[in-house]
Amino acid sequence: MPRLFWIGSPFFAQALRDEGWQVHAMDFQQVAVFGWEDIVRTAGWEPDVVVVADKSRPPFVLGMESFPCLTVFYCVDSHIHSWYPLYAQAFDVCLMSLRDHIPLVAGRRLPDERIWWTPAFAKDADLPRPPAPEWDLLFVGTVDAARTPARHAFLQRLGQRLPGLHVTRGDYRALYPRGRLLLNYCEHGDLNFRVFEALGCGGCLVTPRIGHGLTDLFKDGRDLLLYEPDDIDSLVQVVHTARADPERCARVAASGLARVDAAHRARHRARDFTKRL
Numbered sequence: 001m002p003r004l005f006w007i008g009s010p011f012f013a014q015a016l017r018d019e020g021w022q023v024h025a026m027d028f029q030q031v032a033v034f035g036w037e038d039i040v041r042t043a044g045w046e047p048d049v050v051v052v053a054d055k056s057r058p059p060f061v062l063g064m065e066s067f068p069c070l071t072v073f074y075c076v077d078s079h080i081h082s083w084y085p086l087y088a089q090a091f092d093v094c095l096m097s098l099r100d101h102i103p104l105v106a107g108r109r110l111p112d113e114r115i116w117w118t119p120a121f122a123k124d125a126d127l128p129r130p131p132a133p134e135w136d137l138l139f140v141g142t143v144d145a146a147r148t149p150a151r152h153a154f155l156q157r158l159g160q161r162l163p164g165l166h167v168t169r170g171d172y173r174a175l176y177p178r179g180r181l182l183l184n185y186c187e188h189g190d191l192n193f194r195v196f197e198a199l200g201c202g203g204c205l206v207t208p209r210i211g212h213g214l215t216d217l218f219k220d221g222r223d224l225l226l227y228e229p230d231d232i233d234s235l236v237q238v239v240h241t242a243r244a245d246p247e248r249c250a251r252v253a254a255s256g257l258a259r260v261d262a263a264h265r266a267r268h269r270a271r272d273f274t275k276r277l
Helices: 014-019 036-043 084-090 099-105 149-161 172-178 193-200 232-243 246-263 266-276
Strands: 003-008 022-026 049-053 070-075 093-096 115-117 135-140 165-168 179-183 205-208 225-227
Touching: 003 036, 014 022, 014 266, 022 036, 070 084, 084 099, 093 099, 099 115, 135 172, 135 232, 149 165, 149 232, 172 179, 172 193, 179 232, 179 246, 193 205, 193 246, 205 232, 225 232, 232 246
Parallel strands: 003 022, 003 049, 049 070, 070 093, 093 115, 135 165, 135 179, 179 205, 205 225
Antiparallel strands: none
């Protein structure tokens, strides 16, 4: 059984066990830097593969260009950290969550054929629950003038146009059944996990029309509903049209869930990763 050491955010680490890997996953919280000896000591064995998974913090694994095994960088927040494309060059493989950022990594030391698009996904626990609609349009996530200024300003303006908008934080799996429509906002134009989480929970998702392969994975009007980024008028029109046809919303939600179940859960990412590696 091949041995894999996964360090950083867990993502699809646990799903790799079903693909035949012996996995040691370590999602640390302290400020620390790890090298080969630290990894071997922690696992109790020498891995065949080390995966360094994005934690959106400064580099926490060093010396990987000399590790005596395959090394993989799982890059998710390339829309935030400009140093990621340089750091990626020290690995054997780079998984890129945001497809349009692959050119930032390509053409350097790391061969282009070892840069693999690995979009976000729904977690196993992202499952439909019985609907209990309370709000016409629901957004679940961080809304803070300092941390997410664009999102904060957009939702402030949207609330003035759509009194049925409800913005909150908490357990999205428990909250999503209470929204007739689920809203996504992409602060940096990124294809974020909320897209897959909302669809995996069986919601009718309203999300901005962005790049990074969104419209290759899901079809507007069939799997989800798209509005033009940062365009209040576009979003209001999409919401009004959707609210006037609940049966259509139900069909869109069911289709989006089916697409996620067929190709965009943790098991799919683990299977694809194993085959390609």
